[in-house]
Amino acid sequence: MELPFAESYKTKMVETIRKSTREEREEWIRKAKYNLFNLKSEQVFIDLLTDSGTGAMSDKQWSEMMLGDESYAGASSYYKLRDAIREITGFPYFLPTHQGRGAENVLFSAMIKEGNVVPGNAHFDTTKGHIEYRKARAIDCTIDEAFDIEVDYPFKGNIDLNKLRSVLEQYPVEMIPVVIVTITCNSSGGQPVSLENIREVKKLASEYGIPVFFDSARFAENAYFIKIREEGYRDKSIREIVREMFSYADGMTMSSKKDAIVNMGGFVAMNSHILFEQASMYNILFEGYISYGGMSGRDMNALSQGLYEGTEYPYLESRINQVAYLGQNLKDHGIPVQQPFGGHAIFIEASKFLPHIPKEEFIAQTLAVELYLESGVRGVEIGTLLADRDPDTRKNRYPDLEFLRLTIPRRVYSKNHMDYIIAALVNVYNRRNEVKKGLRIIREAAILRHFTVELDRL
Numbered sequence: 001m002e003l004p005f006a007e008s009y010k011t012k013m014v015e016t017i018r019k020s021t022r023e024e025r026e027e028w029i030r031k032a033k034y035n036l037f038n039l040k041s042e043q044v045f046i047d048l049l050t051d052s053g054t055g056a057m058s059d060k061q062w063s064e065m066m067l068g069d070e071s072y073a074g075a076s077s078y079y080k081l082r083d084a085i086r087e088i089t090g091f092p093y094f095l096p097t098h099q100g101r102g103a104e105n106v107l108f109s110a111m112i113k114e115g116n117v118v119p120g121n122a123h124f125d126t127t128k129g130h131i132e133y134r135k136a137r138a139i140d141c142t143i144d145e146a147f148d149i150e151v152d153y154p155f156k157g158n159i160d161l162n163k164l165r166s167v168l169e170q171y172p173v174e175m176i177p178v179v180i181v182t183i184t185c186n187s188s189g190g191q192p193v194s195l196e197n198i199r200e201v202k203k204l205a206s207e208y209g210i211p212v213f214f215d216s217a218r219f220a221e222n223a224y225f226i227k228i229r230e231e232g233y234r235d236k237s238i239r240e241i242v243r244e245m246f247s248y249a250d251g252m253t254m255s256s257k258k259d260a261i262v263n264m265g266g267f268v269a270m271n272s273h274i275l276f277e278q279a280s281m282y283n284i285l286f287e288g289y290i291s292y293g294g295m296s297g298r299d300m301n302a303l304s305q306g307l308y309e310g311t312e313y314p315y316l317e318s319r320i321n322q323v324a325y326l327g328q329n330l331k332d333h334g335i336p337v338q339q340p341f342g343g344h345a346i347f348i349e350a351s352k353f354l355p356h357i358p359k360e361e362f363i364a365q366t367l368a369v370e371l372y373l374e375s376g377v378r379g380v381e382i383g384t385l386l387a388d389r390d391p392d393t394r395k396n397r398y399p400d401l402e403f404l405r406l407t408i409p410r411r412v413y414s415k416n417h418m419d420y421i422i423a424a425l426v427n428v429y430n431r432r433n434e435v436k437k438g439l440r441i442i443r444e445a446a447i448l449r450h451f452t453v454e455l456d457r458l
Helices: 022-029 059-066 076-089 100-111 125-133 161-170 197-207 217-228 238-249 271-287 297-309 313-333 361-374 415-430
Strands: 093-097 119-121 137-140 179-182 212-216 251-255 264-272 344-350 380-382 403-407 439-443 456-457
Touching: 022 361, 022 439, 059 297, 076 093, 076 238, 076 264, 076 361, 076 380, 093 100, 093 161, 093 271, 093 456, 100 125, 100 251, 100 264, 100 271, 119 161, 137 179, 161 197, 217 238, 217 313, 271 344, 313 415, 361 403, 361 439, 380 439, 403 415
Parallel strands: 119 137, 119 179, 179 212, 212 251
Antiparallel strands: 093 264, 251 264, 344 403, 380 403, 439 456
């Protein structure tokens, strides 16, 4: 008999979570202004809001926490992190930051100016927010296959080279400070970018003398998909693939709260010493001294260990198989999901789930609220709320896909939890025609509104 799949870890500690009643959830979501970010954690049964900082650290990571060196400058924890980054990514220079958006703030302060354009593959919310805050513009060059959830294309995170070339030809080189490749591409469904595409993007950008940086929050998951989906990489190790990926980049930002499996931390890494010196000024200004950058020594130690664990094949196999299990079962019940399944989350196409709700009524957020009311499961909208308003016209931007993202924390939930989520969504799907109206905004921020927006039922 063939041995079945089993996770490559065992449980050492548990945390109690409480089931609530429908009546409690109706009251809580009303007081939260129908924004799931406003819910208290104890009001959530299974939390799929994000995989950022929500993973379970290992025994080795917790051991490293006890060895943290909290010296302000020159801490051994800094050098431990430096060596791990160099070994895994190959970049000689790095700056620690408190998390990914801190890394973006430091890097973009050094690179992006008003009037610039920044092409890439579906920049995520904070990336686009930092670009637009600087009165620059993010231009999406993702391949068209990414916008059809039923197309089973293995690398839906790829950049369309013709779209990218069009941008590079349309604007003067001095207006394009960087090309950003997000690996995996969150906004298109946690979809990977092939090494062939990465290689060609670097080649094209180099023709114009434009650097390429990776948004690398989920670089290890991207490497896993290259190993199992791209010809010629089946026999390569994850770390060999990672090194080849980063060999085609000039630098990277990293939210270490994802693939490094820590609760807090991030960094910027690069090849250029000149850029390192420029960015160091902003790191000191915004984050902290260059040898800690908003992180404690214990956090840097845990991050160092997490970079090694996050690039191990057995762990990645367990991680991505759990996501695929959820996706396949939802698909089998007729629920419209992005295919093939991504690395960190399952993305449900809310406009196909609730086709009778107008886009002006925030379809994906409406579905997220219905799922919470049904089960206490908290997901997150990747749709019109997140797309925000056009900075010039102030009109809502309506994306091609209205996603409800179910993000799976690393090493946290069991198969039984996945089955609970499946049953909850099937129940909502079976009563979908009873959802008559969506939501309206009653208060919003000028940028990155989805974090703090207040809504009400129509």
